[in-house]
Structure formats: structure tokens, C-alpha cells
Amino acid sequence: MNLLSIRNEALRQQAQYENEQAIKKLLDWLNQGNNMGKIIMHDRDLERTQDLTIGQHKRIEIVYDEIAPDKIELYYLDTMGTRLEGGTFDLNSFMDAVEKFYNENF
Numbered sequence: 001m002n003l004l005s006i007r008n009e010a011l012r013q014q015a016q017y018e019n020e021q022a023i024k025k026l027l028d029w030l031n032q033g034n035n036m037g038k039i040i041m042h043d044r045d046l047e048r049t050q051d052l053t054i055g056q057h058k059r060i061e062i063v064y065d066e067i068a069p070d071k072i073e074l075y076y077l078d079t080m081g082t083r084l085e086g087g088t089f090d091l092n093s094f095m096d097a098v099e100k101f102y103n104e105n106f
Contacts (some may be wrong), residue, residue, distance in 0.1 A: 004043055047050070058076070059076070059077040059078075059079075059081070060074060060075065060077065061073075061074070061075040061077055061083065062074060062084070064091075068088075069091070070087070070090065070091050070092070071088050071089065071090065071091055072089055072090075072091045072094050073086060073087065073088050073089070074086050074087070074089060074094075
């Protein structure tokens with residue numbers, strides 16, 4: 001093997017390593033965002049989360065289940081915190097609605 005071949009191989013390996021490190025950083029960053037979402041909305045056993053209070057007497061509970069990461073559960077609550085009605089919804093549709101509301105009102 002001549003010196004030029006060794007140098008080229010070293011440069012190829014260095015580029016491959018740098019690419020792998022960049023991908024690893026991107027994946028770490030994406031996972032950090034996922035974990036942040038879980039801290040805010042996630043409760044593995046689907047126990048009560050913090051309620052989002054709307055007005056004085058209307059409340060809504062948001063539940064995220066790691067087992068169904070593409071779904072979200074929304075429940076209307078009475079003043080005592082009892083679920084009155086609710087169901088399971090598509091998470092992406094919910095986030096699109098939140099983003100639309102945010103953009104229209106911010």
C-alpha cells in the first residue's frame with residue numbers, strides 16, 4: 001500500500017466517523033425533544049396528569065400513553081375532577097390544531 005492510498009483511506013474513515021457523530025448528535029437532539037414531551041404530558045400508567053384549567057369551571061385532562069405514541073387522550077372534567085366525556089385522538093391532528101391556534105393568536 002502506498003502513502004497516497006493510506007492517506008485516502010484515513011480521510012475516508014475520518015469523514016465516515018464525522019458523519020456518524022453528526023447523525024448521533026441529531027438523534028440525541030430528537031430524543032431530547034421526545035423526552036421533554038413525555039415530561040410535560042406523559043404518564044405511563046395513565047394515572048391523572050395535571051389538568052389544564054379553562055375558565056373557572058371547565059377543565060380538560062390531557063393523557064399521553066407511550067404504548068400508543070401516535071394517540072392522545074382528552075377528557076372534559078367536572079369541578080371535582082371526574083371525567084365527564086372524552087376519548088382517544090390522533091396526536092398529530094391534535095398538535096396541528098394547537099399549532100394553528102397558536103399561530104392565529106400569538
